[in-house]
Amino acid sequence: MHIRVILPIIGDSLIDHVRSEVAEWAAPDTKVDAVVLERGTASIESEYDEALAAPGILDQIARAAEDDVDAVFISCFGDPGVHAAREIIDAPVVGGFEPAVLTALSLGEHVGIITVLPNVLPMLRSLARRYAIQDRIGTMRVIDMPVLGLEDRDLLLQRLEEQAVDAITSGEADVIVLGCTGMLGVAAELQERLAAAGMKVPVVDPTGAAVTWLESCVRLGVTPSRTTYLPPPAKDRSA
Amino acid sequence: MHIRVILPIIGDSLIDHVRSEVAEWAAPDTKVDAVVLERGTASIESEYDEALAAPGILDQIARAAEDDVDAVFISCFGDPGVHAAREIIDAPVVGGFEPAVLTALSLGEHVGIITVLPNVLPMLRSLARRYAIQDRIGTMRVIDMPVLGLEDRDLLLQRLEEQAVDAITSGEADVIVLGCTGMLGVAAELQERLAAAGMKVPVVDPTGAAVTWLESCVRLGVTPSRTTYLPPPAKDRSA
Amino acid sequence: MHIRVILPIIGDSLIDHVRSEVAEWAAPDTKVDAVVLERGTASIESEYDEALAAPGILDQIARAAEDDVDAVFISCFGDPGVHAAREIIDAPVVGGFEPAVLTALSLGEHVGIITVLPNVLPMLRSLARRYAIQDRIGTMRVIDMPVLGLEDRDLLLQRLEEQAVDAITSGEADVIVLGCTGMLGVAAELQERLAAAGMKVPVVDPTGAAVTWLESCVRLGVTPSRTTYLPPPAKDRSA
Amino acid sequence: MHIRVILPIIGDSLIDHVRSEVAEWAAPDTKVDAVVLERGTASIESEYDEALAAPGILDQIARAAEDDVDAVFISCFGDPGVHAAREIIDAPVVGGFEPAVLTALSLGEHVGIITVLPNVLPMLRSLARRYAIQDRIGTMRVIDMPVLGLEDRDLLLQRLEEQAVDAITSGEADVIVLGCTGMLGVAAELQERLAAAGMKVPVVDPTGAAVTWLESCVRLGVTPSRTTYLPPPAKDRSA
Amino acid sequence: MHIRVILPIIGDSLIDHVRSEVAEWAAPDTKVDAVVLERGTASIESEYDEALAAPGILDQIARAAEDDVDAVFISCFGDPGVHAAREIIDAPVVGGFEPAVLTALSLGEHVGIITVLPNVLPMLRSLARRYAIQDRIGTMRVIDMPVLGLEDRDLLLQRLEEQAVDAITSGEADVIVLGCTGMLGVAAELQERLAAAGMKVPVVDPTGAAVTWLESCVRLGVTPSRTTYLPPPAKDRSA
Amino acid sequence: MHIRVILPIIGDSLIDHVRSEVAEWAAPDTKVDAVVLERGTASIESEYDEALAAPGILDQIARAAEDDVDAVFISCFGDPGVHAAREIIDAPVVGGFEPAVLTALSLGEHVGIITVLPNVLPMLRSLARRYAIQDRIGTMRVIDMPVLGLEDRDLLLQRLEEQAVDAITSGEADVIVLGCTGMLGVAAELQERLAAAGMKVPVVDPTGAAVTWLESCVRLGVTPSRTTYLPPPAKDRSA
Structure with a gap:
């Protein structure tokens, strides 16, 4: 199983710590990798930060979908971008x-x-x-x-x-x-x-709850419902 | 009174229609202007679109704050960016x-x-x-x-x-x-x-409800509560 | 626009103060007049007072309907008689x-x-x-x-x-x-x-919120829903 | 035990039927009497009717208090005047x-x-x-x-x-x-x-539920709470 | 009217006190008897005690049904066994x-x-x-x-x-x-x-509320709804 | 990790099927065993069945505690005995x-x-x-x-x-x-x-959700809160 951790901030000073922490919670056979954002904020502590982080998160969700990961953990307790993410990837996605x-x-x-x-x-x-x-x-x-x-x-x-x-x-x-x-x-x-x-x-x-939650979902074979998370209609997007 | 309409999409084909419609609902002495986004999507029909539109909306909110407008209408029924916006401007902000x-x-x-x-x-x-x-x-x-x-x-x-x-x-x-x-x-x-x-x-x-709502708030002299909408702490942001 | 203020008490010592206060909140082109009750209580501070005030309020609502006012403000925070009033007048009615x-x-x-x-x-x-x-x-x-x-x-x-x-x-x-x-x-x-x-x-x-609310409703062209506020059936009434 | 039934309408064509029905539900040693309103409406089928009936109901509540009845049934399913009544009588009061x-x-x-x-x-x-x-x-x-x-x-x-x-x-x-x-x-x-x-x-x-409810309350020795139903302050009332 | 009190504990040291207390609340013509459990706990102060008491309570409910009592009071404030009981007896059952x-x-x-x-x-x-x-x-x-x-x-x-x-x-x-x-x-x-x-x-x-409640239900002629409390299907049970 | 499955019924005709199904959902290194009740019912399809099954379930919980299992799955969707069980074992317990x-x-x-x-x-x-x-x-x-x-x-x-x-x-x-x-x-x-x-x-x-849930709880190191699930006080119990 392959879990992608999206650390929804810019700057990678925390990424090793987060990845190793996630790996510790994960099952032995779970592969964990972690990424940060290319656009966003240094930390998320407001609605404002969440809003600014969302497009960068969705960039990474799209990449995770291309990489065919099994599940995605957006490592922030405010669940930023989680619901938008579920619209565009066929894998379980959770925040904290x-x-x-x-x-x-x-x-x-x-x-x-x-x-x-x-x-x-x-x-x-x-x-x-x-x-x-x-x-x-x-x-x-x-x-x-x-x-x-x-x-x-x-x-x-x-x-x-x-x-x-x-x-x-x-x-x-x-x-x-x-x-x-x-x-x-x-x-x-x-x-x-x-x-x-x-x-x-x-x-x-x-973090532990998210990792084990995602592993459970993957083992249960479940992904986001397409009656709640409908795929966004095609249109011009330049965000 | 000066109300700024943010049409939270890219492309300005609709902007004249929206501005004139808003102006029609507004009181005679209300000045209405309208802007679109520099980054965003062609329309908002999903959580995904909302997330992509938010930074562009917040760009415009910052500009509205600089322009010292009295109130802001983010013209979309999903209230995109509304709560983040209230954190960074001392004026009433509503969506649809x-x-x-x-x-x-x-x-x-x-x-x-x-x-x-x-x-x-x-x-x-x-x-x-x-x-x-x-x-x-x-x-x-x-x-x-x-x-x-x-x-x-x-x-x-x-x-x-x-x-x-x-x-x-x-x-x-x-x-x-x-x-x-x-x-x-x-x-x-x-x-x-x-x-x-x-x-x-x-x-x-x-649209009518939003315009009259904002006018009411301005006349009542009320702006977003700073115990709900705390100003975001300063930090590195490159969104 | 013509807003009628019903001060739901007997005795007119407060009426000038209330009318001028309402007028101050109102838009320049809004006509405001105010009436008190012919039957009721000196103030409303209990369910008991509210119950005693209601028929006098409804007398004034009937008169407001005859006078074809555009909206009615029953100036009391307990919203006395508001729902009964909406059954008998085709204009927005609010309390405080x-x-x-x-x-x-x-x-x-x-x-x-x-x-x-x-x-x-x-x-x-x-x-x-x-x-x-x-x-x-x-x-x-x-x-x-x-x-x-x-x-x-x-x-x-x-x-x-x-x-x-x-x-x-x-x-x-x-x-x-x-x-x-x-x-x-x-x-x-x-x-x-x-x-x-x-x-x-x-x-x-x-008071300010009520006045601007009513003006908004009038400008929006909306009146009480007749599926919630059905007209009372004709019958003998001697209250 | 003495239960007073207030039939909250004007006109006494129904009073005998109601009184005998109530008496049938009551315990053998419960005394039941019934009164109608001196001011009110012929029936209650709207908020409007309820509002018009309330002062007449409260007249009868005051009389019931003077008569020292043990409990009062306001015989209408809309519970008209019930909460106001509880403010002015030290006996259980219910509607339907x-x-x-x-x-x-x-x-x-x-x-x-x-x-x-x-x-x-x-x-x-x-x-x-x-x-x-x-x-x-x-x-x-x-x-x-x-x-x-x-x-x-x-x-x-x-x-x-x-x-x-x-x-x-x-x-x-x-x-x-x-x-x-x-x-x-x-x-x-x-x-x-x-x-x-x-x-x-x-x-x-x-009707049966109300009568047995009141009998239960009387036997339990309970009356309306004076922290919910505070006695109305003295004031001028001409309703 | 015959009310059966089930004291949902083992040991009968309290039974006389409970029975006389219930009798005092009951109407003069209500017959009250009381039973304890043959299996259960000395008192109920946890989910654990409740669970252990339930089969003993249901034994007594079955007996009450055979004895054709009019109503059953399971004398415990945690309502133990109440909902299960209603599935197997055509008489009102309440706890405290x-x-x-x-x-x-x-x-x-x-x-x-x-x-x-x-x-x-x-x-x-x-x-x-x-x-x-x-x-x-x-x-x-x-x-x-x-x-x-x-x-x-x-x-x-x-x-x-x-x-x-x-x-x-x-x-x-x-x-x-x-x-x-x-x-x-x-x-x-x-x-x-x-x-x-x-x-x-x-x-x-x-206790008083339960007794008068049950008397009211009996007088009202009502028993547990069979769409909420469906009779349990026949099966092997050795509890 | 050792998960005990309690199949809360009498008779062991289903036990092999349930155990193998649970084992299939479980992680490779999870040990699964399953037990049935010594007292209870053939299936659980009513509050009555649940009540009768509970003491037999709690017998098995006590045994699971003695056996020092890491988690318990009470295999029934009605969550029978779950809350009582949590009071007497320091391990995660869930139903379906x-x-x-x-x-x-x-x-x-x-x-x-x-x-x-x-x-x-x-x-x-x-x-x-x-x-x-x-x-x-x-x-x-x-x-x-x-x-x-x-x-x-x-x-x-x-x-x-x-x-x-x-x-x-x-x-x-x-x-x-x-x-x-x-x-x-x-x-x-x-x-x-x-x-x-x-x-x-x-x-x-x-079944899959319960097994992975329990594994997650064990890996997270969490057990039932002792402010919600207080240990039952000692007393005479003969249930």
Whole structure:
């Protein structure tokens, strides 16, 4: 199986980290490769960034279709370009939000999403309503760190733990979902810290959830429905 | 008052028609000008088209902000780029969906939207859920004509009437909203035809609803909330 | 265009203030006149008051229909008699709630309504559910001042600011709607005070929203749907 | 126990029938008396009628409070004046909709309401949304007979059976609620006819449901909550 | 009328108390008897307990059907076995949740449920969603006492009062429902204490609500719908 | 990885088929074993059957916990015993409904579930509401074949195709979920038949979805949340 990771940003400083992280979650026989955008933004933290990233993502989706990959992971929790992508490729495509949150639904009643900045909260709440699963989202919170500052692992874990503990003890969250695909490699440790503090609450890593989700879809032999994702009519496009 | 119309397509064959139509709905002292995109697609009939159009729309939003316009109408029923736009301009911005449907809510219980092609239905239903007003949408239907074929006014009116009559008599719609801003200048006649057939049901023109909505917002002195539409953080963007 | 304002109370001490305020929001060529009730209550602050006011409101609606006005504003945030009125007049009719809240939906994610007394909160929440827009209402709060005590402008603004600041900083409101049509002439100043305190959040005046809403409807050529608002069958009525 | 029935219409031609029907549903030791309105309409078939009836209903509620009755049944399926009434009397008050529909919820998944005229459907759907139980209402239908024509028992039963059979066989209703308190004395026979046709589906009589509901509330010692139904502040009222 | 109470636990130490309490709520001419389970658990405080209790409950339902009782009360607030029971008996069956909460809906806007342990909260919230009435539940809270510790009446009342006062003053509850059928004989006193503290808020006893609910259903002549509760097909069963 | 399949019925005639089917979906290095119940019913087609099966399922869950399996699949689309099971084992547990339907949500807008008999529809709709995902379920339909008659593969496929085609062409379903885990080995062929008929719509096999779901959860290192699924307090249990 061949999974293509589209890191929907410009600049390739993060790409090796992301690819190796994805590969770690993937099954042994899954081939993983990763690409960045030729046009887009340095990170996605607003509707504005999402909109600017979309054409570059779709360029890469078209290439993935040509390369006949089995599945595509657009590595961003805002699911940028995901629905447009499904219109033009016959393979499962997910971002970070959908697989992580849907997985979480099978683990506890209310999902608590912890993301980076307040800027993205309205966007994530819009996604929850769009997907009609908002009644199961107990809280959405931020650690107030920009995507490009997440490499400070200690601070990241400390802030995540603070928010997770508060969300759990106030009864707002039964499952924690890391709300940014840039929060790499911390889910297990956060889960352990919570357990050590007496809170046996699962923590879902969005990258891991996306990779296993895509592998499941490929093994199930399913691709996007063509009654929801109709192929775009031919026309002049110069975007 | 100065309203800028962004026709979110490439090619300017429609721009005069749109500008004059908008001007007709506008108040006498409202200045209306219209622009098209420098990058985008020939029409918007899919999530794919919307995604490709968004950066070109945001180019024009930035220009509108520089030009200090009072309000912006992105003339497409799918509300493309609307939420991203609100992040970067201190003036009311609407597409076609939101003002038409919200206006319709004050006229009858269930709104019936009649749009062009099946391709856009999932997108419009996603908007309705995103805006959390889906319980008042009684039906969404299509006339099965592409945006660029709407100039056949007789056929357009005939198809609209067929769908409207069916929606009303089956109890699915109490107000009709024309679901494409390319359906110019037919709302009043459709309303008359329905009345002549014994159905006194209002028909909302999305262009008219958008223009009057923006004028209202300007007169009310309101602009997008900065707790929902936070200004995007500065970063490298090459989209 | 001729808009009739029905101030749904007995006693005409407020009528000049209301009429001039409405006229200020109205377009230059809109004629505004205002009437009070011949039977009703001194103010509306309960379901009980609303029920007692309704027949007097409908008397005035009948007169407005005879006078062939173009639109009617029932100047009360509880929308008293609005739905009954739409059954008997072929012109747009709104109260204060519907146009203000629907306008607010286009400005931010969650609407915060600040009204007078706790007595009216259940009534307003019932309206929100009736209109099926409750998921976008983030909070409803009171300043604990009766309608007939709102003339103390300083206190009114102080209390509104307290509630608005608290609603915004706690993340419950992105747009403020003044929840009583008796809160005249304070929206702009409240908006400025919030901006000065670092909260760029729009404040919607219900009187202004109603007037511009009605003007929009008249310009759009739409009137209440006769499949939702069926004409009442003839019968003996001695109310 | 003393239950007061308020028949919310003018003219007393129906009062004996209603009182005896209520008495039949009541427990042996329940005292039942019935009154009509001094001001109101001949029947209630629109928001307009409801609005005109409300002050006359509240007159009778005030009298019921003076008479220290234990509970009040406002005998109309549109629940006219019910919420205003609860603000001014310390005794349970119901109309026809609430007890019948809530009772039905314990008998099957989806409730089918069969009422008189299309005019009242939007009003009943508004009630269902206001009470936030709309997701359990499978269908609302009409027999197209006015309230004052229901005395043709054969025709009434035939029309009810037609609608009930259609609602059940199409999977829209698991429980039938008679949607007009003027449909007296036919629930049992309708239920038998349906059973004879192979549909073991309960039929809820709104008068019976209201009477037993009120008796239950009195026996439970509960009255309207004063945090929802606050006493109206004193003021000038001349309605 | 003959009501059978199924106390869905093993061991009969509580049965006399429950039977006499039920008898006190019942009408004078209602015969009440009570049974416990031959297989089950000592109390129900988890999904696990509910699952283990269900077959024993259904044994007793089968016996109740043979005994031709008129109605069955499964005396537990989690409604264990209720829906399965309705499939196999032609008589009204309720647990504690449904009648108490539906009764409460007619008394105030938001229901506050106060139950025993955190363990049962997800189960009760699942019931509320299953019944599609969750939007009217303002809060669910616990007193942190196990079912088998409720005999300490003073402590029980003190804890209930604490939670009720907090729920009411924070605006989360307008009606209190006791969320465990083991909280016997305290509703009236709790209601008095709240009134003495200035909160005229009704308190619904789930046992009383269930008994009067069942009596009402019997008097109304209604039994479970056979389109929702279809009789189970014959097959090998050795549970 | 070790997945235990609990076939929640008595009698082992189906167990080999189920085990081999599960093994086929599983990853190469996943160990699969399967057990049946020692007490229960021959198939599950009602709430009654579910209730009777639950204790036998929980017996097997306890054994699975002792055997330290990594995950448990309760092979029935009604998710019997799933929530109780999660309270007593520290490993992911799913039935057929949850993983199949959640997987489907990522493939198209509206899910169409095709199950066996009308008896189970209310139960499945209750699950959808309980999980708060009902707004994405477009239709639930039956093929009117009992679970124990599904071995007629031709008839099964024909009936499934009929229902699927009708659901898709009427716009009610964009993704098909097979609504019975007894419908083994037909998803791929149904999907092909639909594609051959011009409907490129994914078909989700509930067994495959459950197995890959569990494998994903194990790889993600997540287990049931202990704030939703609290361990049952110790007590006397003789069920």
